[in-house]
Amino acid sequence: MEKMINCFNEEVEFDGCPGCAFANHHFELPCGMAYENENFTLAQDWELPIQGFMVLAPKKHIEKLNEFTDSERNEMFEMVNKIIIILREVKICDKFNIIFEEKENRHFHVWIMPRHDWMKKLTDDIIGNIDVIFEYAKSNFRNEENYKKINEITSIIKKDMKKITINGRDING
Numbered sequence: 001m002e003k004m005i006n007c008f009n010e011e012v013e014f015d016g017c018p019g020c021a022f023a024n025h026h027f028e029l030p031c032g033m034a035y036e037n038e039n040f041t042l043a044q045d046w047e048l049p050i051q052g053f054m055v056l057a058p059k060k061h062i063e064k065l066n067e068f069t070d071s072e073r074n075e076m077f078e079m080v081n082k083i084i085i086i087l088r089e090v091k092i093c094d095k096f097n098i099i100f101e102e103k104e105n106r107h108f109h110v111w112i113m114p115r116h117d118w119m120k121k122l123t124d125d126i127i128g129n130i131d132v133i134f135e136y137a138k139s140n141f142r143n144e145e146n147y148k149k150i151n152e153i154t155s156i157i158k159k160d161m162k163k164i165t166i167n168g169r170d171i172n173g
């Protein structure tokens with residue numbers, strides 16, 4: 001069993017790859033999955049209580065962008081687009097960074113990271129100082145009020161993602 005800390009500062013146990021374990025419902029997060037369909041899962045970042053900071057991951061274990069089929073990759077970008085539209089519409093944030101890293105032995109995932117005003121106060125270079133942002137979030141946002149807001153955001157996404165259509169077909173899972 002391996003362990004990690006989730007966004008509510010609780011220990012979560014899982015076997016092997018955390019991305020695969022989450023996709024297969026081997027562990028659950030307090031904020032839950034915001035959305036899932038045949039190919040992808042979407043949830044608030046597991047470790048960092050930043051409002052609207054979402055992780056979109058394929059259910060199959062891949063490590064590189066080119067391991068997707070064309071259709072899966074298109075679906076992923078359409079989902080990223082939809083998530084940002086929802087977060088912007090409900091005024092969680094106006095601008096976002098989309099981050100994905102290809103790492104050895106690491107389940108591919110996309111970070112959808114809001115560029116909150118509090119981040120701009122900490123640094124002019126959010127990507128370059130992402131560790132500073134993460135440390136600030138861990139030190140300042142592990143409180144009930146913030147978790148409540150994160151749950152609200154997850155509920156909004158859960159509701160609004162159901163309206164999504166990909167390539168003209170309904171992908172509700």
Ligand SMILES: [Zn+2]
Nearest residue numbers: 017020061107
């Ligand atoms: Zn995996």
